[in-house]
Amino acid sequence: MVMSLFFYYSFLCFVLLISECFSSSFDHHHLCSPTEASALIKFKQSFQNMSEEYYRDWSDGDCSPKTKSWNESRDCCSWDGVTCDLLNGHVIGLDLSCSQIVVTFHPNSTLFQLHHLHTLNLAYNHFNYSSIPHNIGRLANLRHLNLSDAWFQGKIPTEISYLSNLVSLDLSYSYGLQLDERTFVTMLHNLTNLELLSLSEVNISSPIPLNISSSLRYLDLDNTNLRGVLTESFFHLPNSLETLKLSSNDLLKGVFPKIHRRNTLLMELDISDTGISGELPDSVGTFSSLNILNLQRCHFSGSIPDSIGNLTQITELDFSHNNFTGHIPSTISKLKHLTGLHLSSNSFSGEITDVFSNLQQLRYLYLFRNSFIGLFPTSILNLRRLERLDMSSNSLSSPLPKNASILQNLNYLDLSYNSLNGTIPSWVFSLPLLSSVSLHHNRFRGIADEVIKTNPTLERLDLSHNQLSGSFAQSLANLKNLYYLDLSSNKITNDITGINITFPSLGFLHLSSCELKDIPYLLRNVKTLVYLDISNNKISGQIPKWFSGMRWDSLQFLNLSHNSLTGNLPRLHYYTLQYLDLKFNSLQGPLPSSICNMSSLILLDLSRNNISNSIPSCLGSMANLTVLDLRKNNFTGSLPTLCVHSTSLSTIVINGNRFEGPVPVSVSLEVLDVGNNAINDTFPAWLGSLEELQVLVLKSNKFHGPISTCQTEFCFTKLRIFDLSRNNFSGSLPAEVFGIFKAMIKLDNEDTGEIKYMRLSDTSYEDSVTLVIKGQDIELQRISTIMTTIDLSSNHFEGVIPKTLKDLSSLWLLNLSHNNIRGDIPMELGQLNTLEALDLSWNRLTGMIPQELTRMNFLAFLNLSQNHLIGPIPHGLQFNTFGNDSYGSNLDLCGPPLSKQCGTSDSSHLPQPLEEEEDESESYFFSGFTWESVVIGYSFGLVVGTVMWSLMFKYRKPKWFVEFF
Incomplete structure (x- = not known):
């Protein structure tokens, strides 16, 4: 052992000596190969003229161009980002990450002449949606390749799978890269030395791999369009694997498998935003080395198993946005290293048990959007390191504890949408780091009497939708850095108007729906307002x-x-x-x-x-x-x-x-409502050219003449509400205009099923309109994107009902009443499957009511009265619900709901075809009268008229007579 250390330090000294020799003679001898130096200079020249301003358009500004130090007068081994082999001078490392490079990567770039490269890092640059060149395979000695977030796109070349010496490969976050299944499989098979593989955001569109290299320590396949079923065999992971990320692959299905062997090295498991469902098995406790477990936005159900307490090394536990039920398991108290606990947006219920006392490392606690009830859990007040607490949207129903001074690190508190009551304790406003407090939608009645000390951190305070009243506002006077204050929907009266307080930083003030009788006087002292709402007061x-x-x-x-x-x-x-x-x-x-x-x-x-x-x-x-x-x-x-x-x-x-006067010309309208005025004009045909027009209301004016056709090929393409009622329009109904109402042919929500409303973003303003619905004027406070109506009633339109109306398959309301429309009711109207209201009353329609109209499944209102319809009334579906009023004054209709029975053979009363065309209005007026009755009536009228005429002359100015008539 001693000899080994001796030789090691001897070798180290030798290397340092050689390095010093090279350094001392740097001015006389370049270590770097001239060929490789030239290749680097040519690569720099390919992008050096690109402006830094263009780079800043998409960069966060933290990068700096490393190639500024590249100068041919200096040895390339001393350039920023360049690493050389000290023994032979070859360039073995090139790190140009975050270097403000903006260039299209040439397939024959001189970089591929650096055959000795071990490391190539081009991350965080902009290669202008270039493809990764096939020549990447020439860099056979590469061990580390990082092209992440470098704006490459297209197919990843197969040659990348031939770099058998690779230890790390990062192609993540280029957002346009694709990896075909064959190359993916070859990559996993050939790169046997690979320890790190990051392909996040690469479009793989492949089944999940069944075999993972035994050398892998880090595998990131987030948002790669992987598909297939996660099985137990997949989770028999290599003993070396420490990190596995599979999030945002919603085509990954299956259940969390029951693992029967202990996984000792896995430290991070992320399967969030996938299609994994079912219950979490007890075997989750076998991942005893986990630091991070992320299961958010999956489809888990059932309760959290007690074995979760076996994950004693866990620091981040995220089970949010699932359908977990039951209580928080008491074994969570064993997770003493936990810094983040995310259980929000589930179906947990019952009281929140005091399981938090031992979690002294906890910084983030999210329990919002559940069904918790009962008291505020006092054990939370012992969490000295807690920074963010969100328990909103539950059913907690107690006062807040009076003392929470131990929460010295808390900076965010959200307890909104509960039933908390009593007075708000002063600690809510005085904790030293607290910057945001949301207590809205509770039942608080006041604020503690203690005067709140000056708080230098509290910037956002929302106390709206409570039962606050009295002189509580004085308690807030010392919140000098308050930027956002919402006191709306409380019982605040004029006590706030006379208070001499100043909020020097206040930008947003909400005081709507209170009981204010004057504009608050405190506004005189506020100079920094951006948003002021004092609506809906007194x-x-x-x-x-x-x-x-x-x-x-x-x-x-x-x-x-x-x-x-x-x-x-x-x-x-x-x-x-x-x-x-x-x-x-x-x-x-x-x-x-x-x-x-x-x-x-x-x-x-x-x-x-x-x-x-x-x-x-x-x-x-x-x-x-x-x-x-x-x-x-x-x-x-x-x-x-x-x-x-x-x-x-x-x-x-x-x-x-x-x-x-006329309608003013405009160019980008979505809603035009000029109804109920005295505008005297013809139909403004230019409106058809407005590509965004969705609502057109001209009703109750003095418009006249025919509806002229469009002057362009595409017009009224987005129109959904078309109301010309109560004017003097005339001529035939515009069949060609109905045929181009594209927005009435397809519903806006067909793809998503979601009903949206027209509104101005960033404000509370929503477009509204008043329509005649089921015979009554009804104001719609907001206009849904599926609202499609045509109202041409109370005009002088003639002709027949156009059959082109049948194409408006999303039409919701059709009103053609009070016109002079003739002919039959087209049976094609039965194709209007979404129609809910149809009014054809007060016209001159003839013929029978088509049986096809019974196909309109959603029809809730029908008025065919005051026409000349004949024959039996159809039956079936919605037609069985309509009463007599729907058919009144059609003397020749029969059958339920009318009392007149069908089946009589006498047809003398039915209209007969005329050999010659006669004046229809005259025929209508005299219908049902014989010539004898006409003569008698004429004679009687002549006698009465003569008497009245003589009286007028006798008494000169018969004011009483004129007023009477």
Whole structure:
């Protein structure tokens, strides 16, 4: 042993001596091979002109170009990232990771001339979606190859599997690489010296390998599209394997196998986000060396076995987002090295047992979204190192303990969505490192009387949706670094308005749905607001001058809606404002032109007030305006030209005003609602060219003329709500227009099954519309993406019902009532499988009701009254639920639900075909009258008219007569 040490140190001294000799003569002799130095210089020249600015567009900025030190006047062995063999001068190592390289990797790159390379690391660069060259196989001496996160794509060449000396291979996180099954199998077979293999994010699309090399210590196959079934034999892992990662492969199925032999070396097992299901067997305890066990987002069920307590070396245990049931096993208390316990989003129930006292290393405890009940577990208060505690969305129902001063490292606390009650203890606000507290949606009634000491760390406090009242706000006065404060949905009255407190850093203040009667006076002392919401209170009177005069240089969101504000809208000085919501108040007077000074405004909602006069023309020059909602005011005049300087305006709602003139041209609309005004115009055919238009409401105006056809090949492609009712449109129903409503042919949620709603991102604004549904005006507070309606009622349309309507397979409501439509009801309408409401009443429809209409399985409302339909009423499915009102005033209909029976042979009352075309309105008026009855009526009318005429002349101005009639 002594001799071995002697020879070892002698050899070390010799190497150091040789190294010093080389170093002392560096200026006279280059160790590096000139050929290899030239190859490196040519590689550098291929990317050295690439700008650093381009690199910073995608880099995090922490990298630095190692090739800056590469200079031909210096020995290449001294260059950054280059390692040479000290005996022969060959380049054996090249580490250019994170070197700001942005270049397309040439298949014949000079790098492949470095035949003696043992290590090649090109990770964290940008090789511009190049393929890994086949010449990689020429580097036969490679032991370590790292091309991770280097923006390669395409197929990994088979030649990479011939590098039989490889000890580590990392091709992860290039996001575009593919590895075919044959190369994958060959790689696992040939690379017998491989200890580390990382292929995370590589698209392998292969069955999971059955045999793993006995030399592997680290195997990462995360998100590789592996498929197959995990069996017990797969988990008979090589004794050398320490890390196994298979997460995010949802095609991996099976159950966690029962292992019958102890696994001694495996330290990390990650099968999260896979299709593994079933119960966790007791044999999980055989992995006694595990440090990390990650089973999150699988499909596990049943209880956690007590054998989990055998994993005494575990530091991270993640069972979240499964369907585990029962209690937390008491054996968890044995896991004394545990730093993170994740049991959230499961079905655990019962009281939380005090199993945490021994877990003195625990830093993260997540128990949210379960069904825990009972008391807050006091053993948690003993966890000195705890940093994050989340027990939200359970049913805990006790007061919080009064003393938790031991939690000196806690920085995040979320106990929201429980039934915790009593007063909030002062420790919640005074722990020295606590930065975020969420106690919303509980039943707290107040805050402890103790004055909270100044807390330099608390930045976010959410106490909304509780039962807080009284003068508690003074208790918060010392939270000087508070940035986010939510007190909404409490019983706060005016006690907060007169308090002289200052929040010097406050950016977000939520006070909606309280019982405030005035705008809080404390706002005078807050200069840093970004977001202010005091909506849905009892604030009345005019907006105070001090409030409108505030100059918040950072304010972006202001919501004063759902109050009782009166008076004129004052000039506001919030020039950075992006969202202004004043709906549901009683504001009046004109809209000041100063509104246009808010050049950053994205949303302007002044709906449901009494604002009058015309809209300032400058509103059309607001480049960022996306939503303009002015519905139900008293605006007059013509609409200004909107979107002159912008393509951002997506929603215009002016319903319920007194606007006149034509519809203004716009370019990027999704919602246009000009209903209930006095607009006198023809159909604005240009709307068909709007590629994003989904909702078009023109109802209750003075539109007239026919619906003109589209001028482009693709128009109205996304239209889902089409309401032209209560106008003076005429002509035939536009069959060719119905045929191009592409969004009414296919449901938006067919692929996902999820119902979504139209809304403006990052705000509470949701598009809404009022429709006639089942004969009644109903306001839809939000518009779902499956809402598809056509309402052309109360116009003067003529002709027949187009058969092209049958193609609108996702149509939900069709209303053609109160028109002059003739002909039969097309049997093709029976193909509208999703139709829920059909109204064809008050027309001149003839013929029989097609039996095919009974195929409409979802039809809940039908009105065919006031037509000339004949024959028996069909029966079956939804038709069995309709009453008499659906068929009224069709004198020749018979059968249930009508009292008139079918089967009589007398057909004299049925309409007969006419040899010549006669005026249909005249035929309709005189239908059922004989010439004798007409003569008698005419004679009687003549006598009465003569008498009335004589009376008018006798008494000159018969006001009583005129008013009577």
